[in-house]
Amino acid sequence: MAQHSECTKPDQALFLTPSYCKKIIDSNVPDETRVPEGESISKIEVSDPVKILNLIQDLTNKSTKKLEAKLNKYLKTECEAKCAFLINLYTLSEEAVVQVIQERILPDNIRTVLSDEGFNSILQFQANSLSASASLDPKLQELIRKVVPGGTGEVIIVPVLAKERKSENQGFYPAYLICIVNPSKDSTYISKIVSETFKYCLTLFLNTRECEEERRLKAECQKLLLVARKLFSHLGDLSDLLKEIMSEARRLTNAERCSLFLLDPDHMHLVAKVFDGVSPEERSTEVRIAADQGIAGHVAATGEILNIKDAYKHPLFYKGMDEATGFKTRNILCFPIRDEDNIVGVAQLCNKVGGHFDYFDEEVARAFSIYCGISIMHSLVYKKIQDAQARNQLSNELMMYHMQVSQQDVLDVTMCPSEHEVPDFAKFTFTPRKILPKETPCFIMKMMKDLGFIDTFKIKSDNLARFILYVRKGYRDVPYHNWSHAFSVAHFAYLALTNFQLVEKGYFTQLEALAYFISCLCHDIDHRGTTNSFQQQSNSVLASLYSSEGSVMERHHLSQTICTLNTGGCNFLDALSKDDYVKCLDLIKDMILATDLASHYKIHSRQLAMAQEGYNKALPEHRYYLASLLMTCADLSDQTKDWKETKKVAQLIYAEFFAQGDLEKGMGRVPANMMDREKASIPDHQLEFLTQCCICIFRILATIFPNAKILVEAIKQNIICWESSKRIFDRLCIEGKTSYEVLVSDELESEVQNTLESLN
Template sequence: MDSLTTYKLQRKVQPNPLPSPPYCKKFEHDETEPPKIKGLEVSDPGKLLLLAESLFNNNTHELEKKLNYYIETETDAETVFVVTLVAISEEAVVQVIGQDVLEVEFRTPIQGQVFMEAISTRCTITKNMADFDLALQNILDQVLTREECKSYEVVTVPVFSKLKKGKVSALPLLVCVVNSSKSQEFITKIITEVYRFCLPVIMNTSKLEEEARIKRQCQSLLHVARKLFSHLGDLSDLLREIMSEARRLTHAERCSLFLLDPDHIHLVAKVFDGVVHDNVSTEVKIAKDQGIAGHVAATGKLLNIKDAYSHPLFFKGIDEATGFRTRNILCFPIRDECGIVGVAQLCNKAQGDFDFFDEEIALAFSIYCGVSIMHSLVYKRLLEAQNRSKLSNELMLYHMKVSSQDVNKVLLCTNRHAYLDYDRFHFSPKRIRESETPCHILRIFDDLKFFEIFHIKRNILTRFVLYVRKGYRDTPYHNWMHAFSVTHFAYAAIKELKLLENGHMTYLEALAYITSCMCHDIDHRGTTNSFQLQSGSLLANLYSSEGSVMEHHHLSQSLCILNTEDCNFLECLGNDEYISCLALIKDMILATDLANHFTLMSQQEEIIKVGFDSSIPEHKYVFICLLMTCADLSDQIKHWEVIKVVAYQIYNEFFHQGDMEKSMGKKPLAMMDRDQASIPDLQIDFLKEICLPAFTTLSQLFPESIKLVNRIKRNIRCWEISKPIFTKMCKKGDQTSLEILNSPEIDEEVQKILVLEKSETHVIDDEEEDYESHLTSTTAAETASVTTEGSKASEVSKATASHVSQASHVSKASHVTEASHVTEASHASKASHVSKASHVSKASHVTEASHASKASHTTGASHVSKASHVSQHSKAHPETDSPEGGGDKETSATSNKESPTENA
């Protein structure tokens, strides 16, 4: 190699014998001297050639190792490392120290003292190692493994490129020589001469790596786009996939996703650490301008935090609660074509801090996120519209359209529909015929002065009521008669608790209360919310994300009917009143979900402590939800005869669902399983755990409703009495649980023990006693009224009794329905048939028809009088008192199904 220094030989320039071509003639007499080539001062050209020959690797790590070794050898240094200056991110990067490739490359802002001085002066500087960044010192300590290394001197030499930025040569890197025995001048010359020939190789290899990185990034983003757009059908799956890909692209440990709500007020987080929670209630809301995520959402700018604990927007409480320590955070906005739709937050890069390239890929990734989220939401709305369309078609096919004749029959009805104590809690609305219920709804609206105050059109309200009645399916329990019973309780509550008079409720709220009770179970399928979710029904697909599947469906169908032509009886309201009324109807119908009631129990207790204030919106909301819950459970405050029939209907519906679950291969709950259910035990638990607390809360707000609590306690006692009989009959195995529940033995035993307990304790329900005595005292007056109407009906019957009561057929369930009075004048007075009785004498009146045996005659019937007077009704059955022969007895689940024409 040493002989190479004498290789140069001087040659005499020979003249060109050929003439110069025309395009070269202008240079023929150019006497400008060629630029002088700067020779080598300290480097061995042979060694440089061998070094240049060895630089064939396609990655900068290997090239730097070879260059470092050469400079270490020539300068007799402890180690050498190259600092690459990345102009686009304004960072100084160290990848290799000596022959060691760092596991995590060292990155620091160029604004560091040593590096900035070398760059600004563009001259070689010598500094002590202690002057360098502390993190770099720690890395050097690990590489050198010597205690005295911190006292070493480091010579930093800037390396210039022949490429220029303006008039200044580019400065792509710095070379640092640690603890060299050579002088600073020698070190500068050796590095300058080495990189004079090797820098282009380094620069081109770096460009190659950059292009390869961009290619990998593009491929990753295309992969991400493919995966994201394959999850558009489910937003939760899409969010989980977004977070998974974000963590993979940036090598982050944890991640969260916040979506901006439609009002652009809150950020809603459903995804934490890449996990989507199935329960909707686990979502977290934060203000748009709160914390790091809120700051990014408000400014729309990416935020890369190297040290989370030193940042003023970082909240340390979450780390303290979870035990997780957040080192660094990369938070970036997610946009669509309309603006920001959310914020993604990544925590703790696996190695080092989030760098410029992480920021770059995060911003590119956010575009795909925004587009996919937007398309997912649009796709979800399309599916919802499709499901709504299917449900609407199903509803329209199932129900018939209400005709004008049906509306006119209700409007032209001349029947008074007067019942004793109709506005009292103890009245059983199941006495009323289903065909009469639309007239009773109009009566309620009349009595509460809704027609007068809101100027509601009767024909429109009537059509709405008939549509709602048709909207209920013929299920054993959740049918129109249940809705009417709930509506009646609401009416009785308004009257007995004086909600309007005392200002506890406005007339608009009362209107919404009555309307919500009518519609609260419309189109009920006879199954629970959990069954809808498990079976994957259309309802579950449509409403599962909102919770309360059936309640949201009831609300939707109510609004659908309200928007039907000539059905919107609320159109008379002003705009603000209309919006408020719809909002109240929504809150009230959704409040019938018992899950919602349980979440409000603590707030109910708080209101009882501080006192109810109707001017406080929170108090009012909790109050109306309590009223709706009590109305929905109001069947349980009636007489034993009523609640036993209600229990029969409920468990008939439950057992039907249990049978469907068995056919699906699933095990139903005990109360849904006809083979396992113990009805008395289930009823006792239901009354104690749900009904009693709800009505106790109501009684604490309104002491006058304590009688409802006492009624529930009495019914609990009834079920306790029936339990031994039920158990005894179940052991025989010859009857089902529903057949046992409907047997007369249970009624006889319950009534016998109740009478005995009353006689021993001398405890009598004051309300029932007053009710029965009032029945006796008012019979004569009612008789006279009916007699007058009967005389107008037929002159032929002048010599006969004042009215003739209709007795319904004796059912196989051993019950006789109440006698109903004939009021119309179009026909001669009717006499209803008693099974196997051939004739009924004039003015026959069957009283005290309590329970019939399976024989053809009616036991316990009072005498049949031929005289013109009517015997008084027995106290044992006050429900038989109806001026028009109004209602069937509530002991049959289907006895109140009448012809639509009977109300006229």
């Protein structure tokens, strides 16, 4: 680099000289006073040898901060200055850091990011001898302003260069900037004192700094080993594992927030499984981004770490999330997570506490990503093994519980000579539970023929009959959620399709109507007589298989429906085209899952708005809301029958509830009141169910289909009956009878009958 006898004046438009900086132009300063050329100095010109020896003797600390404090004190004294401090320059992490001011060790370092141009400005600064700080990188100027507020006087800056020691390149790199504030000595003297001091101290300082970094890396490696141990302890639950990964990534890098995205290869999306800093309401909504968009998408596509010092200046940064959450993103470290072959996800860290993410954070991220990828891969494999074991156990249970359907059973249905004509069978007032159980498969065949399914879809009668018989065997002998309930729900589907003319008026296609009827028939197959919450609390096989997806029982019903359809000789849909077959299964999935009342409550307001604004057949969401509404109505249709039938159904429901309550007591748990035979107040529970759930649902149905008002009126009648029953419940319960004993008593029937007669 060319030597200049005199520094040219910086362009004031580019370099505004701070008030406290002193521009020094001294062409008489000999080259020997500069570092590292100072190695050629053969004598000490301005330093006191005794003082230097005492300083070197005193520099025994293993901490660079303590060494700096002692050196600052020495330079302040020798330069007769107000203050002295060092700026540490790190070319690897591209940082300038002040960690000690005079003898005061800072609790939080003052740091700034430097570019290659910033380091080059320091080399140019040194080559021009002592020059004004205005010729330095603006970020360095700002760093000096933070340490020395404006108006406190002049600052003389002396750069210190060091030889490259770890490469074949024997050039020099900037190691420190020595800042002397308000000195009494002139610049020539200060340049010489700094040069002579670092002639003996530089190696010690650099070695200590390297040792500190080695200790830091060693500590990070130990942390990573502990993290690996913790991660592998969470392999059994992917959700917990991902939360642990997020927590550890944030802790290792000292970040404020972390988000974790897993790659969905089927849809080429990144899915935020753990999204830190989002409210609980938003957290239930899945965050999905395209696999090639945004910062996380770029990292997923390239596989390279992205360290962004200023988020808002980066073209890939999306500030909409900050605006939604009120969080201010300053900097981002985003790194890929790999398994043995591919990228499986992306972790995105935000806002390094006390600064920005540096080179060492990147190295930690690279090492950490390996542990993440391995643990996620093993967790997914472990989950598949668990699922396979659970499915195998379920299959064994089903094989032991159910018997095979014989060919004679199939012939009895397909060759049945009866016409199965029953008065009022197609009216909402008809009670399907009156049909003899042995005749119900034939009535299923009859309803499907009446609805045109058999002819339209070229359904083979023997396949359909075999499917129906397998489904019937798939229902367990529990009090309420049994085959009789399934037949009743399927009958309501038949009534809705017939009376509302769902296909004729374009509410359903014929394929949607078929899926609706089959879903009603199969919606509770292999029901255990217990609720979803019971399955989860008891850690059942079903819960281990489906709890992560929600709607435990409904997903099991769907699974068993598909299994039954795939049983030999049961696939009555085999004549469908491939597209129609896939669509039919998708419809069945959506409709069966819609029978979870928890799912219904999530979309209830949208169904109500749909009915009030007017049903639009062209909108896919309206078609979905209507299908879900019709499934819920079918599932609750027992409540639209006459009082005698409704009371019988209540007996079955509470027999099932109380059986679950007894199981919970046996497990040491306290059941809900409606499940506790000793505490349940049946009329109150029924009135709450009818007034807050059933009538609301059927009113929406009646808004869309006016001829459904008869169902609303039936519920109103039953509400009156349950209200009138409270008197007899109160009296007999005081006499010592349980609520269930009152429900099955003759006194109750007489009381309610008198009420109905008085109304008529």
